[in-house]
Amino acid sequence: MPTPGPVNESAPHADPAMDPAEILTSRLEQLRNRDYMKTVLQRALDDLSPRTVEVRDFEITYCKVKPWRDVSLALSVDSHYGHSGDSCRQFVSGSMWASLDDARTHWREEVASAADGFEGDQGHDARARASAVFVPELATVLRLFPADSVLTGLGPATDLASMTALLSESLPECRDEGWRMRDLEVEPVHYKPARLCTLRYSLTLDHPTGGESRRVHLFGKVYRDNRWEQSYETLATTSNAAAASGGAWHAARPIAVVPEWRFLVQSAVPGERFRQALADLTVDDARPDQLRQVAGHLEAVARAVRSMQRAPVAQGPRLDFAALFAAQQRNLDYLGGVHDGTARELERLRREIERVAAATPASDLVLSHGDFAHGNVMLHGNEVGIIDFDRMGQAEPAYDVAYFLTHLTSFTLRHPRRAAHMRPLCDHFRAAYLELAPEVSPRRLALYEALDLSAYVLRNFRKQSHQARWLKWASGQIESAWERLDHAARVGRDS
Template structure:
């Protein structure tokens, strides 16, 4: 039997992917990639090629993610000083680690053309090169917006290109035509992989020459054509909501999908995520924010949004049945068993328990679902609630969205310290029960249906927690992984 110190070490290694000996062996440059000082020196030599006019004064490591079978993506924010005029500017650099120098060279070639397309753009003017290979680390680095996984990001960040696109898209979307004359492009959200969300701020005028306020449009660039579904699903949902007399929620207006750039365009809607903040204030004994909504009101609103989606009758999106979700988790288990055996063994047990639980109830008919329904996707402006991010819409059991929401609500509660006291745990359970009760009332479910749905919700909540645990590990977030593991153990204990 493993001694206490050995068990503790194994547990630490399980929670922190950076401690994985197998992962460090697979990616020899991993340790250096997480050393900010060392990476600052590497980037200085690679991006400026000996030009001492520009000095990297600061290099901060940002998001990172291990991608099974592909390598590891690491982002850096650098501050560069122009010694000729003392001007300091920031730049975002993406690094991709590979198992070998040969693999990194193949990826490098795919980025060279993208880097060439950046010539003449002011945002990369000081840099001698926009993409480089760090051979000692088997690592490629590229300046934003050069991204080999998102090849159309270069075009989608070009103000002149986007301005022409939005000149065609905006007039038909507004009652009083707005003519944009200037476009500013900012990063709204650039995760480690799969997509990038851009914020376009437009200056312009009315078609009659009158002044007009700024217009904000969000653009999401993906590595595939999934945005085409969003461009169809969002108008369909807006149409269904407009025809209803029940409590409505706000959905952004779609400005279309630009296939050549794999760019989905949506008008901005007002509001900010509030559920997690209100929950934190409640659990930490604060008085709570003034005005609307209250925490209970925001939970009720979330339930109404979910009910509105699920009863919309929209038949768009691919199918996501429970067996497919479990198969995806089985692939995650294989990765963990190879790279983090201690966590992989536990994950195997949890997945077996989830599969057994799934076999004890019948699936519900699939309906139009969000696919990533969580508190952060709900924006509140006064009493009005809005829903965003539609690139994961699908056909699934209602429990997929409901379980996902509850999983992330519990994680938010744990972050706020709910698990540290009986009162905090009870308050969290009341909110979770309130969400499900409000949803069932909104959908008109009777007692029998309510109990059957609760069983399926518990299954999908576990699925979301298991997925969160795996993603937390591969994104080098040991603290969040520890929260997820605690919730998984607690939920499974309730099944027994």
């Protein structure tokens, strides 16, 4: 198996005495060198791609750091085909190791495993054997999607013939009413190598009598283990709960499941993501009618999350304050090995959060989405959809609301000129929800906001700390958490 070129002698080589976290941090710095990374990707695709391509640009779409072990990467690569000049987009996954020996060992294991699958297949293109390439100067293994040694279901889940057969049997319109499907397309929309991949399927359905056609969108998920079983059960439960909400919120329904692939297919919740609507309507010079529209959307989201919390569903883990607080300790330890100053400030903040929590009465636990970010809320006219319940559990009602507000705060930090719009809108959302949930005190909500703002820094550290602007963003999150704690103190004095 050829490597993507000789070792770059100008690249930093790890000192064996260095801490593994420091080694990975130095390797992550190389990802910021766009010209260097384009060269690396070009060499890799020369071996991996079945057609000759010329790399033009790339985007890191996923980066998960395990500071004492490895970094998992997903990259979207924009290229041109060498002969035709047509543009194309390819997806590359990578595993970056602290140790060069570890990286080489894993590469050899992947290549051997892939070669076993081609034994006796003399007619197969030799390029298929290049399932992974080794980049020694980064101690990294790169693969071309859908090759993934853990998510083995990606192969059949992205095969158009296999998926056409599955969907023709599983879609109610095809199975029960005789509609015929055609023009199936598939693309990855969220890829976490060796962990989870979400795929979007687009297809056309033709009525059996002719004259009527419609375009349909579906989503599929390939899992690394048997979590598909819990996800399928969760889909069924939440779709039933949404159907019983009287239109307050909508959710996806299960369509098909293939245990051998660790794979399930679900319907698409219509509309656009809340975060996109927010970006479009809160421009620097937003008109009053645009801001009123956002306020109306926020009121609808408040009604939706309140209705969801009232659903009689007792599934999922216990996500009380103690569990949520303890869950980030390991990430805090990771952060301390890379950004000691930020970690110490978070430790001080968390001590104060813990003190305020002890003095603030808790609410009973209810159904919780567990990941109620503005990207998991859909807007379709006046209707609200909620997607991705994979982290569903039982939590205080303030948790999901605070989680949503954390993402609004993060949006404001990334777009500081919009703060004049966003701060009143956040206050409007808080007031709209608290009016619907009188058992939730403003102080408890502010406490949960501080908790989740601090937790978001720790969650985000392992995904985004390779970005140069991360430290500034993290400081803003921590400052916002202190502001919410100050608000909790003021509310406590007033009451």
